[in-house]
Amino acid sequence: MIMTSTLSVSDDVRTDDAVASERALPVTFESVTKSFGERIVLNGVDFSVRAGEVLAIVGPSGCGKSTLLRAVAGLETPTSGTVRIDSSPVTGLSETSAFAFQEPRLLPWQTIRRNVALGLPKGTGKAAGAAHVDELLEHVELSAYADHRPREVSGGMAQRASLARALARRPGVLLLDEPFGALDALTRLKMQDLLLDIHAKHPATILLVTHDVDEALQLADRILVLSPTGGHEGAGVANVIDVPGTRPRDRSSAELGALRSTLLENLGVDSHRH
Amino acid sequence: MSAAEETQGRRSPQVNGGTAQATVGSYGSSAAGSGASPEAAPAPGGKPPRAGARLLNTTGGRVLLGLVVPVVVLAAWHFSTAAGVFTSVQLPTPASVWNAAAELIQRGELWNHIGISTQRVLLGFAIGGLLGLAVGSLVGLSRVADALFSPTIGAFRAVPSLAWVPLLILWMQIGEDSKVTLISIGAFFPVFTTVYLALRHVDQNLVEAARAFGLRGVRLLTTVQLPAVVPSIFSGLRLALAQAWLFLVAAELIASSMGLGFLLTDSQYNGRTDRLILAIVLLAVFGKISDALVGVVERWAIARWA
Structure with a gap:
């Protein structure tokens, strides 16, 4: 997080901490x-x-x-x-940085949405985090499956969720x-x-x-x-x-x-x- | 007390609980396996219904089938005692056991016995179960804690339950504290062992992924590691509950003036076989009810986390 705040100082256009990284x-x-x-x-x-x-x-x-x-x-x-x-x-x-593994490695007992939210950086506000997750789910075309469990979706969908989880970190x-x-x-x-x-x-x-x-x-x-x-x-x-x-x-x-x-x-x- | 000690001596092999604990290891690790890879579990449903098995497929049918054996036993008991196969001191009739219950209810004693015993079991189960979960998590996840504590915990586990009783009475007197402590000791080990073993089989890929996204310590434990071992936690809790009832009787047999264990010894001195059998039946019924309640929570938890 120290890293992030240094960046927001150097990058004077973006002052919002979450956007800065x-x-x-x-x-x-x-x-x-x-x-x-x-x-x-x-x-x-x-x-x-x-x-x-x-x-x-x-x-x-x-x-x-x-x-x-x-x-x-x-x-x-x-x-x-x-x-x-x-x-x-x-x-x-x-x-x-954020990592997407060869296997999706999603928590089987959580919904796709909660799995993606796992990637959010520490200290993200609840509302801001939820909005970001929704946006990412839309980008990876998983909005309709947000409340499904990983085992209920295909391998490609699980891999897209894994990608969204990595992106949630704003890496x-x-x-x-x-x-x-x-x-x-x-x-x-x-x-x-x-x-x-x-x-x-x-x-x-x-x-x-x-x-x-x-x-x-x-x-x-x-x-x-x-x-x-x-x-x-x-x-x-x-x-x-x-x-x-x-x-x-x-x-x-x-x-x-x-x-x-x-x-x-x-x-x-x-x-x-x- | 001297008669009570005699009882203790004769009963100790049954109340030791050594066998129950010995089974914990394999029980825990198999459950851990299923916890780590829930995908491997066969999909429910999809079984073609067979005419003969129709009873098995409804809850009512299974309850009905489960009642068959108790009813047969009750009938055999009734007819054999009515025919005079046993003396009433050896085995009284079901009706006289029923009357003994009615009499104790009338005198207002039965609910006191049941109430205090249930309270002791629940308190001891809660304390021992929570400690087992906490210590099992710590020792299961930290290699330092494992090396530091495992040998000692293993040695304590080897101590037969009744060996604690004199010491607990010396330290805490004959009150609720010493009984609840003994029951907590009994409930602690099954939970500790299953959680400890299961945590070593959590999918390391999942743990690594979670760590890569910044989860550490308690958050990693509650987000990934504990949910992954929920089935094992519950098999540990069910064993712990059985142990709690076992240790309850051990505690009450030795030094108490109330409770189902006291009812057992008291009836023995007074030659009241009817009350003795009543106490055993009540232990069976309440043990089964409490196990079924944990089973309901277990099914919910496994549907949620596995």
């Missing part, structure tokens, strides 16, 4: 290394994420994509190095860990459009871990390829790709097709076979 924040990785016991997962990741951009993080399975994301949320502590949101280092659970950084990975192809495309829509309405820096190269090309401003580099153990920044074109992008453009081949090669897949 709704500003996209840059994220910096400084030589971030993480090992679990003997196993080195991340090895000296250096990277700067610009405020407000959508960064997709791709890489081979088990290369530490999720670990990198969890380090931004404060769910993991790097073995060495620093993660900074804006200019403050992340120590412990960060209040300026400066939105962390998405393969949020659409478990959804069917059609639902996934709809969710991608929804995410872009939401990004336009709620300014936030988005870090999106995905194993889907097409998803990365469709959503991201830049794609970070995380992979073991230079014979080191543990993953580092293997490549950074700027994705051209404004969103929404034509899913069948030739330019994206070429990038897709590059990306797949980066990931060690022979693109001519796919």
